[in-house]
Amino acid sequence: MGVQPLRALRIVACLMLAALLAACASPSRRAPVEERSAVVRAPAAAASAPAEPVKPPPPGIENLGKPGYYAVKPGDTMIRIGLETGQNWRDIAKWNNIENPNVIEVGQVLRVVAPGTDPTMASARGVTPPKVETRPLSASAPASAASAPAATASAPPSVGQIVAPLATPREPEDDLNWAWPASGPVVARFDDSGSKGLAIAGKAGDPVYAAADGRVVYAGSGLRGYGNLVIVKHNNTYLTAYAHNQTLLVKEEQVVKRGQKIAEMGSSDAERVQLHFEIRKQGKPIDPAKLLPQR
Known part of the structure; x- marks a missing residue:
């Protein structure tokens, strides 16, 4: 083979090699991809988290x-x-x-x-209106003696006369013989919007007396704001509370008499020595001064 053909063959080979290298060096093209917007799916609540147990309603x-x-x-x-x-x-x-x-x-x-027990009976006590007896406004009188009473002790009421209201009968529960629970001066009086009783001043250790006959239903310090407390139930209507005592001298279920010493005055859960005294009628605080005797 001559020099010229050999040179031509080398040139062709170089060209082919250059073309091959150029093809390898060029960036490869990816297959076309369809772009989709990302969709975020919230996990189903029932599938991802266990359902909270349903809380049962309060008893009663x-x-x-x-x-x-x-x-x-x-x-x-x-x-x-x-x-x-x-x-x-x-x-x-x-x-x-x-x-x-x-x-x-x-x-x-x-x-x-x-x-x-009928719960409406207790709430209805003491609110029955007084009975009023009336006579009809009629001018007609008995036509004959046969229709009139044989004898009358007094003359009949005049036409249209209204008899005075009858006094409201007192409930047996109201017939309590009240006494002052302490001898000191009253330093704070009953207030519907504030104090639920009387504050009676005294010295530490002064006697505290039961205001009426009854039974102790609580003696302790478990009621916040009352300190050492005695509660006496007198009947189905009334109970009394004696708070801030220094010493309690009675226990629960003990029967006490009016004027019996049940505690000693103190300042438990209070800023000063005093007796906080309440009278409650069917649980509602009332002004003790209206029931206690005049001093």
Whole structure:
């Protein structure tokens, strides 16, 4: 083979090699890809997280709003509920089958009248309007002696006369012989919007007396704001509370008599030595000064 053909062959080979190298060096083209916007799907709640258990309604909720029942509020205790409803807290626990009186829940509805008792009777006491006897405005008189009574002790009322209202009969529950629970001066009086009783001043250790005959339904310090407290239930209508004592001299279920020493005055849960005294009628605070005798 001659020199010229060999040179031509080398040139062709170089050209082919250059073309091959150029093809390898050029960027490769990707297959066309269809671009789609990202779609974020929220996981289904039922599939990703277990459903929270449904909380059962508070016990007794079916009695909410009925007479003779009480809905537990935040901060309530059995002792406070007894004071607010005028009942022995132990009775309330028994009526509601509560084994642990420290375990009650907000919204729970409790029976606060004895089973078999008409709850409307207690709330209706003392509000019966006086009976008024009236005569019809008629000018006709008895036509004959045969239709008139044979004898009368007094002349009949004149036409249109209205007899004076009859006095409202007193309930037996109201016939209590009240006495002052302490001998000191009254330094704060009853106020519907504030103080629920009287504040009676004295010295630490002064005697505190039962204001009427009754039975002790609470003696302790479990009611916030009252310190060492005695509660005496006198009947189905009235109870009294004696707060801030230094020493308690009675225990629960003990029968006490009017004027019996039940505690010694102190300043427990108070800023000064005093007796805070309440009278509650069916659980509602009333002004003790209206029932206590004049000094």
